[in-house]
Amino acid sequence: MKKLLSFLFLLGLTFNLSAQIRTDLRLPELNGYKVLKCDFHIHTVFSDGLVWPTVRVDEAYREGLDVIAISDHIEYRPHKDDIKASFNRSYDIAEKYAKGKGVTVIKGSEITRSMPPGHSNALFLSNCDSLDTPNYMDAFRAAKKQKAFIFWNHPGWDAQQPDTTLWWKEHSELFDGGYMHGIEVVNGNDYSPEAHQWCLDKKLTMLGNTDIHAPIQADYDFAKGEHRPMTLVFVRDNSVQGIREALENRRTVVYFQDKIVGEEDYVKELFENSIEILSVDKSEKNVRIVLRNKTDLPFKLKKTAHDINLVYFREYEIKPHGTHAINIKLNNGVKSGNINFEVTNLLVKPNIGMQYSYPL
Template identity: 65%
Template sequence: MIVLTQSFFMNLAAQERHELKVPDIEGYKTLKCDFHIHTVFSDGLVWPSVRVGEAYLEGLDAIAITDHIEYRPHKKDIDAKLGRSFEIAEQATKEADVLVIRGSEITRSMPPGHFNAIFLANNDSLDKKDWRDAFKAAKAQNAFIFWNHPGWASQQPDSTKWWPEHTELYNAGCMNGIEVANGKEYYPEALQWALDKKLTMLGNSDIHVPINNEYDFAKGEHRTMTFVFAKERSIEGIRDALLNRRTVVYAGNKIIGERKYLKALFENAIEVTNVVKSGKNIKITFKNKSDLTFELLKTEHNPDVVYFRDYTIKPNTTETVTVKLENGTKEGNVNFEITNLVVEPNHGLSYTYKVMAK
């Protein structure tokens, strides 16, 4: 296995890392994180060090190794203590600059379903017969605990429901966050619960197979991940951000989160580089400095302010749009919704850009 690991990292050095360009926001670094990952030490198909290499090549800053406690189908072949996968992954960070967080998945039927506990010191203490005891053991370690894939059809086939057991966990301080997206699934109900109950929003891959089996990077796809707004690039910096709900979720083309963070991301990604005014025409040149896409849709506005019906700002582009001020109008607002910046179910971020004639 040592030979396999060494050869993997020799191959890693020959590959190009994709540095996903996402802007920092004022006072914080934007870290790209995946807090739900499996290896062969539970029901995954990948060795832990490979998970580190995958994350490095995709430009992630941090991952959490969260192998199942109760479900380990490879145990006859790989018999090890809980948390051994984390130890192997942590060793691999000497070859690839990725932060690795120790975690476990508490794997129970519904209710309460599956939860991840991260920032653990000891995984084995969570191996309890009664699920309540497992959560108590996680809380005793000051773990950050979140509900995984709440809308998973295998456990909630008819509707995405919040059970009394979830209220029990929430009131006991054993639910700090919730997956708003898991893999390629987005759960609008979870987004609403996160807003209403002040839960940290998370998006994770829940990857079991090799990552490039699930996502086609050549076509610009990416794993579902969490953008964490941290004071510093460290495990403690990530813990602080999670506890204070400074996150948004990046899933497919959607970026999901609280309005203030989505607005800050947009404003730090888009730079207006030039404004040319000629009569009633105002030409605005802007640059997207990020790898993010923004989809704009015109909203209610003064009909004398004439501009695009819809517009897609593609990554790393410089483009010019024209706004016309008709019937002697001297100023006005360009109002639009950024439909893929999701602030609540079925609602994108509303934004206004003010224009003025000479």
């Protein structure tokens, strides 16, 4: 019996340790900034989620996230007959548990209203309870009074905008009044080109989050290489204030599936810091460029308009941590020029990849 109990104890310990192995997403630092992997839209049993707040911390740790926001609904609490607590409670539990795990927890709430204006997350709150009010504008005012960072969630959600993703007059009122600082461009696996364009036009911060309710492995098959969407935040330091400062200054891109979405300046810098030129061999009629991808991101290149005397393949994929050669034939005495590409999985405009040129 003692041997059996010892075996079961060791077996349980082994499973527990293996469950807590952290898988880091390897990315380059941008010039002067660290990259934090963040999910700012997460639910627990304190609203309509299916897990305890500590589980969200463990999930984030295992997936290599640096920051999460617990953002339980204010107006929708289907478990309230069983779980009676302040709207601050889920954050309190998660934040205490996260200490020492390298995961920062941000206090937030989801203002959950019909369309318009729909759902919005308020981050960096001091008291979530103050958002519990019948009038939606009073909830936004309470968030603004606490100097919250507020973003519009899933504007293209079928349940609220089944036909067309619209910007309503109520959103103009929120934006003009300083109650909207960003928009979810990606929610779960859904990308909103309309939200992408609004962020560019109105200089709003782009975010990509899970909006997770079930255990994370129910929505993403890690064995197949799937991963949650993340907001990559470029910070000067990883303090809560440093995260806020970066969000307020729009230093973000979104990572989902195998794509990056963001403003071109940050996307281009991320790309250039990810690719290392190992060698350039040039002869009279040929150029051979060997590249190395230093990150966990793939890069997909598609040839665009160029000098037809520079002959090279139409498409390339530079796989994570892989090397790739680009061979260019120089015809008709051409000695130089640019090879031009669209990096199709780096979206700098709605469904349009970043244009990139390399001089020979």
